[in-house]
Structure formats: C-alpha cells, structure tokens
Amino acid sequence: MIRHDNEARHDAALTPVTMLAREVEGPDRAVIATDANGDVIYWGAGAEKMFGWSGAEVMGRAIVELTPSDLSRDLAQSILTTLREGHPWSGEFSLRGKDGRRFEARVTDIPVHDSAGHLLGIVGISRRAGYIEAGGA
Numbered sequence: 001m002i003r004h005d006n007e008a009r010h011d012a013a014l015t016p017v018t019m020l021a022r023e024v025e026g027p028d029r030a031v032i033a034t035d036a037n038g039d040v041i042y043w044g045a046g047a048e049k050m051f052g053w054s055g056a057e058v059m060g061r062a063i064v065e066l067t068p069s070d071l072s073r074d075l076a077q078s079i080l081t082t083l084r085e086g087h088p089w090s091g092e093f094s095l096r097g098k099d100g101r102r103f104e105a106r107v108t109d110i111p112v113h114d115s116a117g118h119l120l121g122i123v124g125i126s127r128r129a130g131y132i133e134a135g136g137a
Helices: 005-013 016-024 045-051 070-084
Strands: 030-035 040-043 089-096 102-113 119-131
Touching: 016 030, 016 040, 016 102, 016 119, 030 045, 045 119, 070 089, 070 102, 070 119, 089 119
Parallel strands: none
Antiparallel strands: 030 040, 030 119, 089 102, 102 119
C-alpha cells in the first residue's frame, strides 16, 4: 500500500470515519471523509487524481467549498443536511476540480455514527461520469 503524506500525518488520529474511508479506497474512485461539520479529514489518492488538490491543500477545509461546482452548491448543502439527519445519499452530482473544470460524478455519501447514534462524520465515494465543460467554474 502506498502511503500519502496526509495519511501518514493523521494515523494517530484514526477514527471510525477515516478507517472506513481507507477501507473503501480504490483506484477507480475518489474517497473523501469529513467530520460532522463537513470539514475534510481524509483525502485519498483517488481524490487527489480526480480533483487535483493534494491532501495537504484540503485538510480541514469545508467540503462544500471545494468540490461542488457552482451549479450544485445549494444541492450540496441540502445533501449535507440529509446526511447529518442520518440518511445516506447517492446520485449524480456536478463537481469541479482545482483547475475549475466541471464534471459529472456518481456519488455515494454515507454518514458514520457512534454507538449512541451521534454523527461522527461522512464518507463520500465518487466515480467520474463525464465532463460538462472544458474549463471554468
């Protein structure tokens, strides 16, 4: 297994959320985990490839400010509310990379709870579905 700098720095802080994210990591998908507030706590190698940001660039930043395209930012907030209520979400979603390029992806977001039912964080798995445009946000 290839270790990325962001993974090595956060090994001491492994949580059920980051452990699940690491388990579902794969070459054909971008895996991202956030804490209960929606701040990035795991950014896998597939996410680096799909979005163009390194783990160091995104760690601790709000996911809704990073990956949703301008066209889907309101939907992203709505999805985050659904996840915070304990419901998973899956569907096609308009995303954007660091270079501003918009693309469609099939996204599955899974809320992770502790034994008392409190939200610990969210694991998101994205697979590219196609490009919307060659550039721009």
